[in-house]
Amino acid sequence: MSALHIKKGASKHSAYNLRPTFSDVMERHTLAVVVENEPGVLARVIGLFSGRGYNIESLTVAEVDHTGHRSRITIVTTGTPQVIEQIKAQLGRIVSVHEVHDLTVEGPSVERELAILKVVGQGDKRVEALRLADIFRANVVDSTLNSFIFEITGAPEKIEAFSDLMRPLGLTEVARTGVAALLRGD
């Protein structure tokens, strides 16, 4: 079964074991989990994280193969190398999980996230917000006389940077989708 073939993380031939296995350094990993799209499958994955005390920084899920009933869950998590290995192995045990990929280890990968932000203000602040949005290639998707809603796509760091800049300019609300990620190349 492919889900248990997480060789890249588990075998001594992988890059993983070149790092100290029981190191205390916290690492951030992006996992792509391909699951059977059936009721309760997301609860199984989330329940695993909460039940075993693992972190979720972001999680996105949607069906990606309608005929094959496959959904792809992208999870950004943090932990020591040993915890990351446990997370992958535990995910692999879930019967509805088909594949577990650690994009951080298997990488390089491309990570993208979409956010929409509401900025309320008038005068110079409004102009400055619009100018910065242009630099960050954020689109205006809604406007009133005293507010904008911007749409921005990019790596999570870019979205962080943009919302940091918007905060003094009247940022009132943010909605983020969480990370979607794919490995580069074929």
Next chain:
Amino acid sequence: MTREMTGAKMVVQALKDQGVDTVFGYPGGAVLPIYDEIFLQNDIRHILVRHEQGAVHAAEGYARSTGKPGVVLVTSGPGATNAVTGLTDALLDSIPIIVLTGQVPTFMIGSDAFQEADTVGITRPCTKHNWLVKDTDALPGVIHEAFHVATAGRPGPVLIDIPKDVQFANGTYQPPKRSTSHYQPQVKGDLEEITELVAAMETAKRPVFYTGGGVINSGPAASQLLRELVDATGFPITSTLMGLGAYPASGPNWLGMLGMHGLYEANMAMHDCDLMIAIGSRFDDRITGRTDAFSPKSKKAHIDIDPSSINKIIRVDIPIVGDVGHVLEDILKVWKARGRKTNVEAVRGWQAQIEKWRKVNCLAYKPSEKTIKPQYALQRLEALTKDHDRYITTEVGQHQMWAAQFLNFEDPNRWMTSGGLGTMGYGFPASIGVQIAHPDALVINVAGEASWLMNMQELGTAAQFRLPVKQFILNNERLGMVRQWQELLHGSRYSHSWSEALPDFVKLAEAFGAKGILCSDPADLDDAIMEMINHDGPVLFDCLVEKHENCFPMIPSGKAHNEMLLGEAETHGVIDAAGATMV
């Protein structure tokens, strides 16, 4: 052959097609259609328990003593929630169980209907997998898949929740076919890793096999291969509580059980070894003690079918993912092909060192002529029953550890105990399940009076089905293990750890039409045990034992293997503040 039939009939048909001969269960509103189908046939025997928890433990006993999955049928709501403890127990001990629960009809789900519970939600973390079947046509496929999932890879409990309208509706039955499931765990080990292990075995000076329940779960062939490998290499072998019987206790290389209440020689061998070969064991905290001081000088190999077991607690050098039986076969093949080499000289020295540890005689206890020592009771039980076709179950606590120490197991599947979850109340229903599977065998549940009372209602089941299960209760009128920890950790303040208002067990047995035996004098013990063995029917044996006996040896929590307490040790203050927070 496909046929039109109701969902309820499909359940019974699918169970028959899966080779099920026994179902443990309890009826209720949401499973009445299935019970009706059970009424109309004679191929599957239904054992009516007295509480749903008992049904699951009985199925566990059945499964663990036969190697076949156990099947449970209970109703919705309280029927399902009562099964949760048994499911969790089976999950932690990797026992294949299929639990079928009734559910309110699909159109009432979510309406807080009578006896409605979110069964798949509640049991998601305590099953290997579970299903809610909303369509009758999907039912046979799910049941067949459930048997596959429960038994493939690392075994475990599964649950199928079947709404009542799905049981009534008609659909097309599909017989089992070769599994098309994507769930196909890897059974063959990596040959490169196996060769690395064999190379390590050839040069090891102080090797030890550390085996667990995975050997038993892999089937009798795995135990046979283990015996061959151990006896061919002459390496000493120890086992966890769950693995007892895989290697015979009379075998020349047997060290006895290891762990918190394991034998001195076993724990010392683990601490001082230079090659540890873990087979189907999972470095549980009862085994490792303090992890940072666990076997500091050894190279460690770990064979396990579950990749998540590897490097979970202890970092290992040679990880081998695969089924124990398959991997042992390959190890033997490679080892023989490379010339059957071991470091004979060094291993002989290692065995001599182990002999010295063995001379410590760690299981020694102060005998008494006035009161029955629990250890003595088990020694006599062992002596008088060892030549029988014998199966042992236990409850949880001191008696369980003494049973593991003083009873000898020569074969796998003869020892049923709640290891991972530590479920008081497991042993009695489990003994019922074992007796159902082995009607002519001598089935004994070694119990404490407190544990036994937790599922005593099953005396009704034993009486109804005329099951000659022997309940050997070591009655110290205490929650002995709790009392022992309070003595070690809480200044001997015995908060609620005694058994007040105990029943008269002899009268209790008689009230259910069973036989009761009371024994309090060591001089009468042998005759009383023989009376128990020879009685053809359920027996409640109330063995009044020494009330303040502690279970030794013991690795106090937070300590290492070489810091064991032996029987006569001063016990106060041996656990420091860090250890006290552990369990």
